[in-house]
Amino acid sequence: MPHVQTVRGPVDSAELGRTYMHEHVFVLSADVQQNHPDEWGHEDDRVVDAVRRLKELAAQGVRTIVDPTVIGLGRYIPRIQRIAEQVPELNIVVATGCYTYDDVPFFFHHRGPALSEALGTEVPDPMVDMFVGDITDGIARTGVKAGLLKCAIDKQGPTAGVERVMRAVAGAHLRTGTPITVHTHPGSHSGREVKRVLCEEEGVEPRRIVLGHSGDTTDADHLTELAEAGFVLGMDRFGLNLETTFEARADVVVEMCRRGFAESMVLSHDASCYIDWVDPNVMALLPQWHYLHLEQDVLPYLRESGVTEEQITTMLVDNPRRYFETASVSEAR
Numbered sequence: 001m002p003h004v005q006t007v008r009g010p011v012d013s014a015e016l017g018r019t020y021m022h023e024h025v026f027v028l029s030a031d032v033q034q035n036h037p038d039e040w041g042h043e044d045d046r047v048v049d050a051v052r053r054l055k056e057l058a059a060q061g062v063r064t065i066v067d068p069t070v071i072g073l074g075r076y077i078p079r080i081q082r083i084a085e086q087v088p089e090l091n092i093v094v095a096t097g098c099y100t101y102d103d104v105p106f107f108f109h110h111r112g113p114a115l116s117e118a119l120g121t122e123v124p125d126p127m128v129d130m131f132v133g134d135i136t137d138g139i140a141r142t143g144v145k146a147g148l149l150k151c152a153i154d155k156q157g158p159t160a161g162v163e164r165v166m167r168a169v170a171g172a173h174l175r176t177g178t179p180i181t182v183h184t185h186p187g188s189h190s191g192r193e194v195k196r197v198l199c200e201e202e203g204v205e206p207r208r209i210v211l212g213h214s215g216d217t218t219d220a221d222h223l224t225e226l227a228e229a230g231f232v233l234g235m236d237r238f239g240l241n242l243e244t245t246f247e248a249r250a251d252v253v254v255e256m257c258r259r260g261f262a263e264s265m266v267l268s269h270d271a272s273c274y275i276d277w278v279d280p281n282v283m284a285l286l287p288q289w290h291y292l293h294l295e296q297d298v299l300p301y302l303r304e305s306g307v308t309e310e311q312i313t314t315m316l317v318d319n320p321r322r323y324f325e326t327a328s329v330s331e332a333r
Contacts, residue, residue, distance in 0.1 A: 004324045005135075005147040006064075006091040007077075007084040016091065017063030019320035022181065022212055022236035023291065024067055024272035025050055025083060025092070028074030032276065039276065047079070050273040051086045057291040064091040064320070066268075068150040068181050068212075072099030074276075077142045093324075096134035097150035097169050098127060099183065103161040113164060127168035128175070135176045147324065149173055152183035153190045163197055170202035179323055181210040181234065186217035191226045206230030208326060210266060213237055218248050220255045227256070227264035232323060235315075236268035238298050239289035246288065250298055254305040262311035266319050269293055 003010035026046070033040050040046065057065070069075045077094065084092050098104065108114065112125035134146040151169045153162050166182075173180055180198070184190045191211045198204040207230045214223055215235035223233055235253050238246075256265060271291050283289075288297060299312060 002325045004091075004093060005145040006093050007080055007144050008088065008091070011091055013321050013325045015063070016317075016321050016324065018061055018316045019064040019066065019266075020057075020062055020236075020268040020291075020294070020316075021066045021210060021266040021320055021323075022068060022234055022268040022270050023065040024069050024073070024270070024275070025054075025080055026074060026076075027069065027272050027275040027277060028076075029276055030074045030076075033074070039280075040274075043079075046274060047083055047086075050083045053273050053291060054083065054087045054090055058087060058090040060292060060295045062090065062291075062295075064093065066093045066095075066148065066181075066320075068095040068097075068148065068183075070095050070097040070099050070150045071105065075139075077139045077144050081142060081144060093147040094139070094144060095148045095150040095181070096131045096139065096146035096172070098165045099150065099152050100161055100165060101152060101154040101156050102159050104164055108164075125164065125168045125171070127165065128171040131168065131172035132175050135172065135178050146178070149178050149180045150183070151180070153193055154183065154185045155188045155190075157188065157190065158193045158197065166194070166197045167202060170198050170204050173204055173208065174202070177326075179208045179210075179326065180204065181212050183212045184214065186211075186214050186219070186222065189222060191222075191231065195226075195229060195231075207232065208323075210234045210323065213270070214265075215249050215252060216244065218244075218252045220252055220259065223252070223256060224259060224261065227261045231264070232319065233261075233265045234268065235265050237270045238267070239269050239271060239293040240286065241288065242286065246297070246301075250301045250305070254302060254307055257302075257307045257311050262307075262314045263319060265315050266323070267294060267298070267315050 002013045004013050112123050115123045138145050149169045151165045182194050199206055210232045212234040214233040
């Protein structure tokens with residue numbers, strides 16, 4: 001069987017089981033945490049809490065989570081390794097890439113393509129080799145290899161920095177065959193920009209791409225357009241209901257299943273054990289935004305609304321497996 005890279009090493013794709021395709025363990029502002037660590041608290045306490053939360057998730061029958069934490073989100077693999085060793089019943093797939101809605105990090109401002117005009121020649125983007133190295137050699141000498149690529153486009157649209165990262169991710173994909181997940185803003189139809197840049201201009205097949213946060217919209221016609229184009233739709237923010245409702249998120253999944261697109265969707269929460277982007281007082285307003293919400297609340301609602309067990313298995317087991325299995329075929333160029 002094809003293998004999928006996880007924190008504890010490669011596993012057969014058939015062993016992924018029920019998979020949540022967009023969860024974080026930690027989302028951190030690394031510079032802030034390193035210099036002002038009071039809110040973070042003690043490292044050991046955070047690890048203990050993460051182990052507890054992930055064990056509770058695994059006890060629900062979830063066998064794999066995909067953690068798209070990359071540059072810009074505070075990725076630190078040694079900490080994730082420490083946690084994964086204590087939750088061997090759960091596979092954790094980690095990512096490489098860069099997360100920005102606007103500009104690239106300053107590290108890249110005067111490297112690669114930024115120098116092309118001044119030098120009068122095309123300068124390769126160092127991001128591509130960095131991402132490929134994370135996939136083929138491992139991340140930061142940990143031996144842990146990335147199992148997917150991550151980039152983002154939000155309501156700011158395809159800024160120069162966003163497009164640069166997207167093209168670097170495409171370059172790494174074409175060299176390795178590794179699948180891609182993209183943070184999108186469906187309200188501004190940014191999935192169409194993903195199609196233009198990654199697929200039409202860079203040559204990535206839509207079936208290799210998850211359009212993250214597609215469930216942030218209730219526009220089933222727009223989602224149908226993307227599904228018919230071949231993309232995988234990430235209905236992956238269940239519980240994050242500040243600007244929408246539980247029912248809105250669930251009902252659009254019901255409608256897409258009714259339209260015959262269960263094979264085009266994956267489910268998740270985009271939750272974490274700890275995220276420093278949100279004031280703890282605000283977290284109290286999001287009581288359903290945690291790893292257990294799908295099993296406890298969402299799946300019963302979907303079943304009551306006519307979604308079949310076969311469709312649920314398709315979204316949680318079959319689609320993630322197919323997404324990763326295609327990374328093992330001979331597609332890298």
